[in-house]
Amino acid sequence: MSDTPLSAPGAGIGRSGKVALALRGTARRAGPVLAVVVALIGLWYLACIPMNAQNSLLLAERAGETVTPATAAERRSMSGLALALASPGAAVEHAFAQDRPRLPSPHQVAVELWDSTVDKKITSKRSLVRHAGITLAPTLLGFVIGSLAGIALAVGIVHSRLMDLSVMPWAIASQTIPILAIAPMIIVVLNSVGIQGVLPKAIISAYLSFFPVTVGMVKGLRAPAPADLDLMRTWNASGLRTLVSLRLPSSLPYLFASLKIAVAAALVGAIVGEFPTGAVSGLGARLLAGSYYGQTIQIWSALFGAAIVAALLVAAIGLTERVTLKRMGLT
Amino acid sequence: MTTISAKSLDLTFQTGDGPVHALRDVSLDVAEGEFVSFIGPSGCGKTTFLRCVAALETPTGGTLTVNGMSPDDARKARAYGYVFQAAGLFPWRTIERNITLPLEIMGYSREERRARARQALELVELSGFAAKLPWQLSGGMQQRASIARALAFDAPILLMDEPFGALDEIVRDRLNAELLDLWKRTTKTMLFVTHSIPEAVYLSTKIVVMSPRPGRITDVIDSPLPKDRPLDIRDTPEFLEVAHRVREGLREGMADA
Numbered sequence: 303m304s305d306t307p308l309s310a311p312g313a314g315i316g317r318s319g320k321v322a323l324a325l326r327g328t329a330r331r332a333g334p335v336l337a338v339v340v341a342l343i344g345l346w347y348l349a350c351i352p353m354n355a356q357n358s359l360l361l362a363e364r365a366g367e368t369v370t371p372a373t374a375a376e377r378r379s380m381s382g383l384a385l386a387l388a389s390p391g392a393a394v395e396h397a398f399a400q401d402r403p404r405l406p407s408p409h410q411v412a413v414e415l416w417d418s419t420v421d422k423k424i425t426s427k428r429s430l431v432r433h434a435g436i437t438l439a440p441t442l443l444g445f446v447i448g449s450l451a452g453i454a455l456a457v458g459i460v461h462s463r464l465m466d467l468s469v470m471p472w473a474i475a476s477q478t479i480p481i482l483a484i485a486p487m488i489i490v491v492l493n494s495v496g497i498q499g500v501l502p503k504a505i506i507s508a509y510l511s512f513f514p515v516t517v518g519m520v521k522g523l524r525a526p527a528p529a530d531l532d533l534m535r536t537w538n539a540s541g542l543r544t545l546v547s548l549r550l551p552s553s554l555p556y557l558f559a560s561l562k563i564a565v566a567a568a569l570v571g572a573i574v575g576e577f578p579t580g581a582v583s584g585l586g587a588r589l590l591a592g593s594y595y596g597q598t599i600q601i602w603s604a605l606f607g608a609a610i611v612a613a614l615l616v617a618a619i620g621l622t623e624r625v626t627l628k629r630m631g632l633t
Numbered sequence: 634m635t636t637i638s639a640k641s642l643d644l645t646f647q648t649g650d651g652p653v654h655a656l657r658d659v660s661l662d663v664a665e666g667e668f669v670s671f672i673g674p675s676g677c678g679k680t681t682f683l684r685c686v687a688a689l690e691t692p693t694g695g696t697l698t699v700n701g702m703s704p705d706d707a708r709k710a711r712a713y714g715y716v717f718q719a720a721g722l723f724p725w726r727t728i729e730r731n732i733t734l735p736l737e738i739m740g741y742s743r744e745e746r747r748a749r750a751r752q753a754l755e756l757v758e759l760s761g762f763a764a765k766l767p768w769q770l771s772g773g774m775q776q777r778a779s780i781a782r783a784l785a786f787d788a789p790i791l792l793m794d795e796p797f798g799a800l801d802e803i804v805r806d807r808l809n810a811e812l813l814d815l816w817k818r819t820t821k822t823m824l825f826v827t828h829s830i831p832e833a834v835y836l837s838t839k840i841v842v843m844s845p846r847p848g849r850i851t852d853v854i855d856s857p858l859p860k861d862r863p864l865d866i867r868d869t870p871e872f873l874e875v876a877h878r879v880r881e882g883l884r885e886g887m888a889d890a
Contacts, residue, residue, distance in 0.1 A: 529717045529718075529719055530721055533715065533717065535689060536708065536714075536715040537711070537738045538708060547734060547738075630724065632725065
């Protein structure tokens, strides 16, 4: 529709030109995004054929079709791509609707996502909404702890030369340790002092989310113009005063940029934090349980569930950012 | 009474390219209630001198007293208001709250802050704009608001570093007339840095001509112009004579550099 010009006969009839223009604007922006999505889904379907070929041919054989090579033993040593090329008909026919595919097709994941969110009661053990909610609690708590810690560290770094020189290398080192390695230790150590439940996972989230906030806020707190800092000095303002009245407000654009990264990192932390706890519930648990039982569709839908939650969290911060910065005249 | 007294002031910055003599052997006395302009090309040390008075820089030699105190004590005693070239209003505060910020820092009560902000806004003719945000004001109005902010805590000295440098000629003329009027009403001691010869001659009771490398004073001119100065005084022979002497001073400074 976007290539129908407004000046074309009848183009503007039935709605105002403004709406049409807005729709066109949206279409223009959404167009490239949609094209990429369609291309990715296409690639995904294509990849299902060789990925699932081993099983597709087995299903075809059981259904009485003739496939080449004819026996499972012969096929075992062949690659998926070779099998798909040897029996393209069978490979395509059975690729997209298997119970336990190696790579589930997009619509299988979509159906599973729909079933486990909209169709399931939120109290059900199979409800992805319930699991997402369970993961969200430590994510948000860890995000708050991590952000506050990140801001506090940045304030220290900006105000103390000693901290400026000493903290950053440690902060960077902390992020080079694989979180998968350190998460079980945090859980075990905290458990041994009697701390269980949300807090240990929140601490893993905080561990991942403080870093971008520190980096962003160090830059943000140093953002005021030298003349503005001089101005505070001519009024003989204290360091605390300058922090509250000048440095913190000036740092907000940097803070919001960091918070978006931090909240996504916090979600990753919470998911990883669920792995060592026996994987009872939460998005991480769904991922782990799915991989124990070869439920690839469940894994993929949990992955997409996590991605959707992350997108919503980032969008929420983006919205807060726009409103706040506009009100503060910082845009 | 002498408000500011500098005796053979030196300031050398150590840079990667070797020392830079920002000020050398600068001696100057400013009496209470004077309007002193500093004029000279870039690098002549006029801004540096102002920053020394404000204790934003520390001289490496000589003595400098402000109100009989060291510059840093004068700063702590809030002896001066400083107006920078950029208005430097905080975008997240309304005009009124920008003006009350130094008052808040200095511990004035809420009522006192309100009253002083109102008074300062009246002085710069911005009374109706207290609730506006800085971006809603033109450049000239923003600069007036920043002057109001420097006036609000009633410091006896006003230091102005090219406050109108970024404004166009027409706005600048009007603000010059307003500033002169304000000075007459408040009898503050004014130190004013500028690039513009007419501005310096029009405003000042004393004009300090400076030249660069090293930054130094080449001439100090006591203006013979009367205190009441309509804008068209700039066409009188007296005015042109002073302007001529300033120009000569600037030329000489460039010649020996």
